[in-house]
Amino acid sequence: MAERKQVAFVGLGAMGWGIAANLAAAAKDGKIASPVLVWNRTTSKSEQHEARYGTRCARALPDVSQADVIITCLPTSTEVADVARELAPAMKSGSLWIDCTSGDPDSTKYISRMLKEAGITMIDCPVSGGPDGAASGQLTAMVGGDTNDVAQSVINIFAKKKIVRCGIVGAGHAVKAMNNCLNAAHLIVAGEALLALKKWGVQPEVALQAINASSGRSLQTEVRIPTQVLTRRFDYGFKLGLMLKDVRIAVDGLAACQEDRRGNSILTAVKKMLEQSVTAQGYDVDYTCVLRTLELEAGCELQGSAVPTAK
Ligand code: NDP
Numbered sequence: 001m002a003e004r005k006q007v008a009f010v011g012l013g014a015m016g017w018g019i020a021a022n023l024a025a026a027a028k029d030g031k032i033a034s035p036v037l038v039w040n041r042t043t044s045k046s047e048q049h050e051a052r053y054g055t056r057c058a059r060a061l062p063d064v065s066q067a068d069v070i071i072t073c074l075p076t077s078t079e080v081a082d083v084a085r086e087l088a089p090a091m092k093s094g095s096l097w098i099d100c101t102s103g104d105p106d107s108t109k110y111i112s113r114m115l116k117e118a119g120i121t122m123i124d125c126p127v128s129g130g131p132d133g134a135a136s137g138q139l140t141a142m143v144g145g146d147t148n149d150v151a152q153s154v155i156n157i158f159a160k161k162k163i164v165r166c167g168i169v170g171a172g173h174a175v176k177a178m179n180n181c182l183n184a185a186h187l188i189v190a191g192e193a194l195l196a197l198k199k200w201g202v203q204p205e206v207a208l209q210a211i212n213a214s215s216g217r218s219l220q221t222e223v224r225i226p227t228q229v230l231t232r233r234f235d236y237g238f239k240l241g242l243m244l245k246d247v248r249i250a251v252d253g254l255a256a257c258q259e260d261r262r263g264n265s266i267l268t269a270v271k272k273m274l275e276q277s278v279t280a281q282g283y284d285v286d287y288t289c290v291l292r293t294l295e296l297e298a299g300c301e302l303q304g305s306a307v308p309t310a311k
Pocket of ligand 1: 011012013014015016040041042045073074075076079100101102103127128129130131237238239242243246
């Protein structure tokens with residue numbers, strides 16, 4: 001980057017904390033201006049981030065308005081729109097907004113139009129890789145909208161695994177929503193299969209040894225179920241309510257064109273299972289707890305000692 005850009009980060013949650021830490025490291029290396037500004041609704045978290053990584057805690061949201069690049073990582077597009085409405089009037093024309101929230105494509109198009117009126121370019125940049133990927137900078141980014149060199153160089157800092165340009169503004173959010181639908185579907189279907197096998201007398205860790213060397217394997221059978229479910233940890237770091245939000249975006253929004261077969265849609269069944277789980281267990285539990293709902297229905301648990309067979 002020829003001129004070092006001032007970057008501000010909004011939302012130090014499970015994902016934002018690590019992404020902002022990587023930005024702070026890049027600022028120390030001179031890739032972007034130092035310090036990186038961080039704002040969080042709960043100020044004590046941004047104070048902790050400042051103390052740990054050398055970022056600068058913005059106590060009030062308007063304190064970040066003069067940054068060249070604003071990055072948001074908030075629960076939903078509703079919070080992004082609220083922050084954008086508050087910040088846009090004071091922002092510099094020509095600045096850039098990178099939204100790492102897993103947002104709603106239509107809302108993103110609306111926010112993008114609103115920002116454009118203030119001369120601000122928005123791109124959607126949802127990420128995949130979880131809190132561990134955020135901490136290591138090894139995220140996959142799904143980008144919607146027109147990227148330029150500044151956007152590319154900033155996204156490179158935290159999405160070292162892969163950056164995919166998906167299309168127009170909102171396209172990144174559309175792909176992310178479907179990705180998470182597949183994630184949840186794979187988890188639920190694998191949980192159903194393992195519960196059926198357990199009732200039939202096969203222990204889950206034994207079944208996984210075979211499945212993970214066979215064609216039924218997935219990230220869920222190879223990593224997520226062994227590390228989070230069989231161990232009874234259930235703390236991957238992604239809230240069940242946020243997963244439901246993504247699946248609703250995919251099923252109610254993107255798959256609406258499949259109106260004629262929604263009754264039979266597998267993704268609709270995934271959404272119903274997540275809705276049932278949020279009702280029973282709450283928004284904030286880990287998304288892997290969706291298998292607790294299946295276990296309660298089945299009357300048995302997927303306990304075991306299996307270790308992950310892939311990363
Ligand atoms: P968290 O719940 O851990 O963090 C949410 C963040 O948003 C916190 O900083 C919180 O502030 C802030 N926030 C919540 N409500 C408001 C509000 N009304 N106004 C301002 N700030 C608010 O979420 P994650 O970090 O897990 O997720 C963030 C986004 O990333 C979501 O869209 C999620 O779907 C997506 N994502 C999550 C992944 C994961 O594995 N966790 C993986 C990939 C994408 P406060 O500290 O004050 O509560």
